[in-house]
Amino acid sequence: MLKGIHQQLDPQESPAFFIQGPKPFSRLMFFCTLSLVMMAVDARFDYLSQVRQWFSTALHPLEVLASAPNEWGRNINTYFTSHNQLIQDNFKLKQQALIDHAALQRLATVDAENVHLRTLLAGDLPIIPQATLGEVLHMGRDPFSNIITLNRGSRHDITPGQAVVDEQGVVGQITRVYPFTSEVTLITDKKLSIPIQIERNQLRAIAFGEGKRNTLDIPYLPTSVDIKVGDKLVTSGIDGVYPAGLAVAVVTQIKQSQDSPFAKIISRPIAGVNNHKHVLILKMPDTPAMNQASENRPVLPRNNAQHLDQSVVEVLQKNNAAVDPHPATETPVLDAAPASPDSGAAATPDNTPATPEHP
Amino acid sequence: MKPVKFSTFLFTMLVGLTFQLYPWSNTGIIIRPDFLLVIMIYWLLQAPYHCNIGWVWFAGLLVDLSTGSLLGQHALTFAVTAFLGLIYQRRLVLFNRWQLYLYVIFLFGAQRALILLLKLFAGGELPDWTYGLPVISDLILWQCMIIWFGELTRPKKL
Incomplete structure (x- = not known):
């Protein structure tokens, strides 16, 4: 009787002692194939970027939750910053502001002069990038890649390819943008x-x-x-x-x-690639923004001084408007702040020697 | 050993994902355990009626998405590790504590080695010795899981 039953049943159909569905090995094969296909598709094509976007959006609350303890820690830290420390910081910042203001005044003059000379030569105006202030969320969860994540994403008009700088120099480049965050590949990364x-x-x-x-x-x-x-x-x-x-x-x-x-x-x-909290995300204008001014009057008569002065004043006003509102706490989006005083100053001499060779 | 509720399993997975998303600092990332891997392997061995290779693979996919690495990389290694874990799953009750530790160290080490292999194929470079450190923190997390959710091995007197 028992023997008969045993013979009738296939090994596959015999009542399983352990219920586990398909055999582990076939599952393994299935999922291995699936992940290999995904890797190939992800590496070669762009289909899966949408999946990443959705996932990132869905995960945003969890991400906020996960970074909450850090946030609290920082807030508590800020709260208990001593009076003395604040006074010291204030003093230092005021001094720095004084120095910066002096430099900026010089920058404005040099800028105006530069614009003046460029218009005289009918050359292109320098490109002044727009800047957005971003905060570093975390330093990347993958020890293999040099990536940091910022709290600005496509909702804040960030696009892949934008340069990221800090107060000292270039940090990296935006390589992947999610709705609320974006990934910056550091300049020390092998791929950059x-x-x-x-x-x-x-x-x-x-x-x-x-x-x-x-x-x-x-x-x-x-x-x-x-x-x-x-x-x-x-x-x-x-x-x-x-x-x-x-x-x-x-x-x-x-x-x-x-x-x-x-x-x-x-x-x-030079930039503290691995240790800063805030960075600037620069946006290069698609068509150099200030060229519109020169496009209106492509050829300027040399002695049209009044006209020129008008353009210089415009530029100055633009610059001042961009530079002056510096609180950076309430409005993270600065209009067009120069990335750093010394780099801004360096940018101008860089451009000038190229132009005299033009005519 | 009481059967575990499916909701418990899902909840621990969510907690693991949250820890995975926690913004680790530079030094933290050196000793960060692979939260999801440990949790999923634990459930795979402890509650195979909830967690199978597919779930572990899915957890790997979540890790891929959260790290922004090539989609499927961690998923593949998680699935292979789960398979390696399942080979001895039914014999685990006979293991004593130290044998079990060795076994899970082997599993976590295998996962790290596989990831390293994949990254090397993709043109990464060999990391230094600290790359192996998370296996130790994995083991600590493993012990925490055992304390919270019960032993895998059978008690001596039975």
């Missing part, structure tokens, strides 16, 4: 390269991130190149992503080997 210029002699090159070592590499420069340890590298602005003249890195090491025609040049990022 940035066109640079040596500030001292205007030599152009491209710097590549080196991954985890927090340095930049400048390959393809011959051993005979005029570069020294301590040289400052600034953005050259020829890629249309980074505005010209932003500080990028300082050369820290130059190795010249006998068997290679290229020097091995290592530099260290």
Whole structure:
């Protein structure tokens, strides 16, 4: 009897002692295939970015919840900041503001002069990027990639490709945008390269991130190149992503080997790539915004002084309007603040020498 | 060992995801355990009637989406780890505590090794030795799960 039953049943159909549906191995095969297909699709095509968007939106509340303890901690910290500390900070900031104001006044004059000269030469006006203040949410959850996440996303008109800077220099570039957050790939990431210029002699090159070592590499420069340890590298602005003249890195090491025609040049990022809370997201205008002014009157008679003065005044007003409201606490969106005083100042001399060769 | 409610399982998964989303600082990320992995492997071995390879795979997908890495990367390694875990699932009751620890260390290490392999294929570079540290914090989290939700091994006197 028992034997008969045993014979009738297939091993597949025998009552399972452990209920677990399909065999683990077939499940494994199924899900492995599925994930391999997804990896291929994600790497090659763009279909899954929408999925990411949805997921990110759905997860936003959870993300807020997860970062709440940090937020409270910071608030409590702020609350208990001592009176003394505040006075000290206030004093320091006032001093800094004084210095900055002096620099800005000079910038305004130089800017006006620059505009004046450019209009005289009928050249393009410099591109002044718009800036949005962003806060760093977290430093990336993947130890393999150098990514930080900001609290500004497509709802705040952030688009992939925008440059991200802090008060000292370039931090990176926006690479992925979600509705409420965006990912910044740091300049030290292996996937990112940035066109640079040596500030001292205007030599152009491209710097590549080196991954985890927090340095930049400048390959393809011959051993005979005029570069020294301590040289400052600034953005050259020829890629249309980074505005010209932003500080990028300082050369820290130059190795010249006998068997290679290229020097091995290592530099260290100037911006605190890994340690800041607030950054500026720059938006390059699609059509250089201030060109509209010059398009109205493409050729200016040389002695039309009044006309020129008008344009200079306009520019000055624009600049001042952009620079003056500096509270940065209530209005995170600054109109067009220059990224940093020294880079702004550096941007102008960078552009000027190019123009006289024009006519 | 009482059967676990499905809601408990889902809730721990949600908590794990929240911890996964917590903004870890630079030093924190070195010792951060893989919350979702530990939780899912625990349920896979403790409550196979709720959690199967598919669920673990799904958790891996959530990790992928939250880290912004290539979609399917963590999912693949989670599924493989779950399979490795299931091989000995029915024999776990015979393991003593230390054997079980060794076994889960093997599982978590395998997952990290697989991820490393995938990243290396994708052109990443070899991380330093601290890459292995989270296995230890995984083990601590594993112990917490055992304290909260019960042993996997059978008590001695039975």
